[in-house]
Amino acid sequence: MATLIEPKVLKGFRDFLPDREAARLSLVRRLEQVFRSYGFAPIDTPVLEYAEVLLGKGGGETDKQVYRFTDHGGRDVAMRYDLTVPFARFMAAHLGELALPFKRWHAAKVWRGENTQRGRYREFVQVDFDTVGTDSASADLEILLLMRESFLSLGLGGVKVHYAHRGVFNAFLSRLGLAGQSVEVLRAIDKERKIGPEKTREILAEIAGGENADRILAYSRVEASAALTRAKLAEAAASDAPGAKRLAQIGLALEDIGVADTFVLDPSITRGLDYYTGIVFETFLDRLPGIGSVCSGGRYDDLASLYTSQHLPGVGASIGLDRLMAAMEELGEAGQATAGPSVLVLMLEEGLLAEYHRIGAAFRGAGIPAEVYPEPRKLAVQFAYAEKRGIPLAVIAGSDERAKGAVNLKDLRSRESFDGLSLEDATARASALLR
Amino acid sequence: MATLIEPKVLKGFRDFLPDREAARLSLVRRLEQVFRSYGFAPIDTPVLEYAEVLLGKGGGETDKQVYRFTDHGGRDVAMRYDLTVPFARFMAAHLGELALPFKRWHAAKVWRGENTQRGRYREFVQVDFDTVGTDSASADLEILLLMRESFLSLGLGGVKVHYAHRGVFNAFLSRLGLAGQSVEVLRAIDKERKIGPEKTREILAEIAGGENADRILAYSRVEASAALTRAKLAEAAASDAPGAKRLAQIGLALEDIGVADTFVLDPSITRGLDYYTGIVFETFLDRLPGIGSVCSGGRYDDLASLYTSQHLPGVGASIGLDRLMAAMEELGEAGQATAGPSVLVLMLEEGLLAEYHRIGAAFRGAGIPAEVYPEPRKLAVQFAYAEKRGIPLAVIAGSDERAKGAVNLKDLRSRESFDGLSLEDATARASALLR
Numbered sequence: 001m002a003t004l005i006e007p008k009v010l011k012g013f014r015d016f017l018p019d020r021e022a023a024r025l026s027l028v029r030r031l032e033q034v035f036r037s038y039g040f041a042p043i044d045t046p047v048l049e050y051a052e053v054l055l056g057k058g059g060g061e062t063d064k065q066v067y068r069f070t071d072h073g074g075r076d077v078a079m080r081y082d083l084t085v086p087f088a089r090f091m092a093a094h095l096g097e098l099a100l101p102f103k104r105w106h107a108a109k110v111w112r113g114e115n116t117q118r119g120r121y122r123e124f125v126q127v128d129f130d131t132v133g134t135d136s137a138s139a140d141l142e143i144l145l146l147m148r149e150s151f152l153s154l155g156l157g158g159v160k161v162h163y164a165h166r167g168v169f170n171a172f173l174s175r176l177g178l179a180g181q182s183v184e185v186l187r188a189i190d191k192e193r194k195i196g197p198e199k200t201r202e203i204l205a206e207i208a209g210g211e212n213a214d215r216i217l218a219y220s221r222v223e224a225s226a227a228l229t230r231a232k233l234a235e236a237a238a239s240d241a242p243g244a245k246r247l248a249q250i251g252l253a254l255e256d257i258g259v260a261d262t263f264v265l266d267p268s269i270t271r272g273l274d275y276y277t278g279i280v281f282e283t284f285l286d287r288l289p290g291i292g293s294v295c296s297g298g299r300y301d302d303l304a305s306l307y308t309s310q311h312l313p314g315v316g317a318s319i320g321l322d323r324l325m326a327a328m329e330e331l332g333e334a335g336q337a338t339a340g341p342s343v344l345v346l347m348l349e350e351g352l353l354a355e356y357h358r359i360g361a362a363f364r365g366a367g368i369p370a371e372v373y374p375e376p377r378k379l380a381v382q383f384a385y386a387e388k389r390g391i392p393l394a395v396i397a398g399s400d401e402r403a404k405g406a407v408n409l410k411d412l413r414s415r416e417s418f419d420g421l422s423l424e425d426a427t428a429r430a431s432a433l434l435r
Numbered sequence: 436m437a438t439l440i441e442p443k444v445l446k447g448f449r450d451f452l453p454d455r456e457a458a459r460l461s462l463v464r465r466l467e468q469v470f471r472s473y474g475f476a477p478i479d480t481p482v483l484e485y486a487e488v489l490l491g492k493g494g495g496e497t498d499k500q501v502y503r504f505t506d507h508g509g510r511d512v513a514m515r516y517d518l519t520v521p522f523a524r525f526m527a528a529h530l531g532e533l534a535l536p537f538k539r540w541h542a543a544k545v546w547r548g549e550n551t552q553r554g555r556y557r558e559f560v561q562v563d564f565d566t567v568g569t570d571s572a573s574a575d576l577e578i579l580l581l582m583r584e585s586f587l588s589l590g591l592g593g594v595k596v597h598y599a600h601r602g603v604f605n606a607f608l609s610r611l612g613l614a615g616q617s618v619e620v621l622r623a624i625d626k627e628r629k630i631g632p633e634k635t636r637e638i639l640a641e642i643a644g645g646e647n648a649d650r651i652l653a654y655s656r657v658e659a660s661a662a663l664t665r666a667k668l669a670e671a672a673a674s675d676a677p678g679a680k681r682l683a684q685i686g687l688a689l690e691d692i693g694v695a696d697t698f699v700l701d702p703s704i705t706r707g708l709d710y711y712t713g714i715v716f717e718t719f720l721d722r723l724p725g726i727g728s729v730c731s732g733g734r735y736d737d738l739a740s741l742y743t744s745q746h747l748p749g750v751g752a753s754i755g756l757d758r759l760m761a762a763m764e765e766l767g768e769a770g771q772a773t774a775g776p777s778v779l780v781l782m783l784e785e786g787l788l789a790e791y792h793r794i795g796a797a798f799r800g801a802g803i804p805a806e807v808y809p810e811p812r813k814l815a816v817q818f819a820y821a822e823k824r825g826i827p828l829a830v831i832a833g834s835d836e837r838a839k840g841a842v843n844l845k846d847l848r849s850r851e852s853f854d855g856l857s858l859e860d861a862t863a864r865a866s867a868l869l870r
Contacts (some may be wrong), residue, residue: 009528019475046450053443
């Protein structure tokens with residue numbers, strides 16, 4: 001016999017076993033329902049693209065995280081490392097075919113050669129949703145409402161969406177004469193949640209001097225009410241009066257709609273990326289604030305300028321599905337989805353093959369997932385299989401039952417038996433037991 | 436301004452626009468429901484694996500269709516080219532964690548550097564389902580029943596599943612002294628549907644002589660009834676009496692269950708691959724037989740012998756989703772899934788932002804997907820957007836309506852208007868109009 005090959009997976013990659021994959025699918029399905037209810041449409045793009053398309057002209061040479069190689073045709077190709085860049089390329093390619101504003105969601109795998117020592121994965125799923133082709137307050141508001149409803153649908157308890165306005169922050173920094181250092185300042189503020197205010201002040205003082213550090217920290221504080229924070233930002237906004245007005249529109253609408261409890265106007269939210277120009281936001285679970293933001297994003301001024309001269313402002317967010325799944329597992333919410341059926345039809349005699357499959361079909365016809373144990377093995381073996389898969393009910397029927405047109409139903413959790421039922425009564429009883 | 440990058444995709448790769456992606460998702464969801472109703476569990480495996488795992492030791496050097504490269508860590512890696520090999524690796528890796536028999540389905544992309552001139556794609560979706568860890572007739576039967584129900588659930592009209600037994604065919608060839616030429620003979624038979632019986636006879640005569648060619652063609656013919664075909668095969672089976680018995684068990688059970696109409700015992704079905712040892716099958720759409728098999732598979736003796744010494748017999752099938760989607764588009768069945776919402780709330784005045792989103796929420800709360808047009812543009816622009824996205828209903832409400840607590844609902848298909856409705860009446864009316 002040839003030597004066996006070790007069935008190992010690459011570092012940073014994972015198999016998903018049934019219960020976990022069922023939980024992941026259920027998560028995506030629930031999000032999908034909310035996206036659709038808001039009129040967001042699904043799209044898909046290729047996993048492999050021209051490296052130039054994903055990384056830009058000349059650039060990206062240094063990006064060691066991207067899986068990039070030469071294909072059989074000598075093309076320089078790469079696996080997508082996020083869903084935003086392919087979406088930008090998609091918009092540029094299909095502008096003529098799409099109604100603007102265009103709203104899409106996309107749940108798919110992306111790949112990055114991350115350092116696995118920090119517990120990061122090299123293959124993971126992102127769930128993105130964006131509205132492009134409008135810079136309206138309504139689109140910002142809709143994304144916020146959608147985020148709120150998405151998390152409600154997952155049954156993870158309360159969430160808080162912290163939001164701010166990147167343009168207002170930039171205007172504030174300009175007024176302090178810190179426009180040139182805005183990236184460093186934003187990065188420092190972004191880290192405050194992790195490193196604390198004192199360390200942040202030290203870093204800011206180094207960048208901008210002690211007085212400005214205090215001003216920046218005062219700016220970034222959440223005030224006693226959203227109205228007070230808004231007033232502070234309106235003053236700080238200076239040249240970005242439209243930004244302050246936008247924040248007011250959104251904040252008042254959230255109050256008017258009656259969902260303001262979920263939202264915190266939090267000027268410390270900046271999002272590191274240069275890319276954002278308007279509202280920015282992050283989402284924290286009330287029960288697990290420590291895991292960080294589970295859904296982040298913001299408004300950008302131009303999505304696809306690398307590929308088209310058409311101006312495409314937009315607003316969007318991304319859910320890190322793996323972090324969310326880890327949270328659900330920690331909260332014990334992931335067990336709701338089980339991969340097994342509800343009924344196991346035991347095989348007592350192989351000669352009754354057709355009979356067993358007819359019984360299975362009757363349960364499925366009543367909306368109850370059911371399978372037939374495929375071999376006439378000892379009952380103990382068949383019960384052990386049911387237990388290992390978490391199947392709650394068993395149907396037991398041999399020649400005697402068949403002659404009487406009856407089956408026996410057993411609840412494997414309570415060990416209660418219901419004998420001599422007609423098939424119709426058995427499916428009704430099973431429905432009741434599974435409720 | 437920098438030169439724009441052309442937003443093109445690689446040859447053989449495709450974007451999926453909303454309507455098509457919605458159709459694809461809906462297809463997978465419907466299949467998923469059937470799989471689950473039969474107790475098949477979802478799994479997932481990495482897109483990238485060690486090349487050795489996917490291609491075997493030493494082998495595969497010549498396989499130009501596989502996307503294979505060296506990653507940052509110097510590992511020889513490859514993108515999966517099917518779902519069977521990763522499943523075998525998965526089973527070997529997780530034997531201790533899984534209940535046997537193990538039934539799984541997996542719908543995912545695979546990649547092959549196919550010749551695109553024949554209209555083939557290099558990125559496509561496979562949907563596989565297998566039962567491993569049992570060589571029982573019940574598992575064979577269940578896969579056949581599942582295939583039937585899967586296609587019924589897609590609303591594509593009738594299907595015919597043609598099945599045969601590879602072991603019986605091999606035994607028959609051995610008796611003719613053709614065991615050594617079995618691969619060539621099987622390939623010739625496999626092509627008969629395409630090249631016709633005469634050309635097939637020529638090829639067979641070259642391989643096996645004229646007399647044997649006639650015997651093989653007689654063997655592969657479908658007789659007037661399944662019982663007659665079974666009798667012919669039982670005689671031909673010779674040393675593979677268990678194979679003939681298996682065919683009889685399955686055929687009689689299909690009749691007993693009352694679904695025999697969907698199945699054709701067709702000895703010309705062989706499946707080219709050496710891999711199969713028992714029952715083999717292919718599926719044809721009654722309305723589009725010419726597109727070839729949309730779901731094929733069979734029983735194999737040992738799934739994971741490359742990775743484990745544990746014997747894992749199984750039976751499984753694979754649906755080519757792209758061929759199936761092409762068929763649905765040809766049959767006009769794909770349009771059922773639309774990517775747009777059912778209601779567009781028009782924006783007449785931006786000051787009523789919160790009001791419009793409250794109206795949208797009321798429709799969503801009644802189970803009706805609804806979105807707010809994000810800008811207070813001319814009504815003609817907003818109606819054109821609704822038309823382009825295929826949104827059937829619009830809600831029109833300005834300050835006057837708001838003062839009265841009323842909205843106007845318009846059916847954009849019939850141009851009928853329902854004015855001055857309460858929000859509750861409007862959602863009820865919309866439900867009725869959408870039924």
